[in-house]
Amino acid sequence: MGVSQVMGTRGPLSLSELEESLDRHRVPLAEFRSGRAIAWNIAWELAGSTPLPRPVRYRHPLGAVTWVDLDEGTSAQILMQIDLSVLSSTQRPSVTLGPEAAASRDFSAGARTTGFVLPGDLDDPLVPVAKDQSWFGPHLLKAGQFTIGAKGEEIRVDSFPDALEALRKMKVPRWRRPNPQGNWGIVSGMAWKRLSSCFSRGAV
Structure with a gap:
């Protein structure tokens, strides 16, 4: 649903400290006073909490x-959404191109915070x-590799940029x-579209 960075911990907290920080932990005070939640006395300090555009x-x-x-595959989905979330207010329309047309465009490439170097438009590749x-x-990504190519001619590639x-x-x-x-199973591409468009439509 979202991501946060764990910056540290605080505690164990006393009952009075737990009561004073109700607006942060949201645990009903009756749970502490009864002793049912008294063991929940260590606070995790979070920063940069951000909801994902798509769970x-x-x-x-x-x-x-x-x-x-x-x-790795789940982590990659999360990382790509974090990077692409900044595009939501200025999202570009999908484009439908043949592979030759896509390859002939003047694409740039560079390092991303995800560790991927994406051939194509740096922030939103086809x-x-x-x-x-x-x-x-x-x-x-499955077992550290992508599998591409027609049946009987398949190859396995380690990185997303190389596979793309x-x-x-x-x-x-x-x-x-x-x-x-x-x-x-193997599927065949019928069109080329922006990565952000695929995420926003919920396609998988």
């Missing part, structure tokens, strides 16, 4: 209570979109992605 699904391991290690509206993006560049050079871009049942 990201993740797999919650059995037994995990406080911390969960997110897989990505291939399939007939079912699924699209190629950083969220398709290779897709642009294909006559028909093809890549593997999970269907609603979680099975990974």
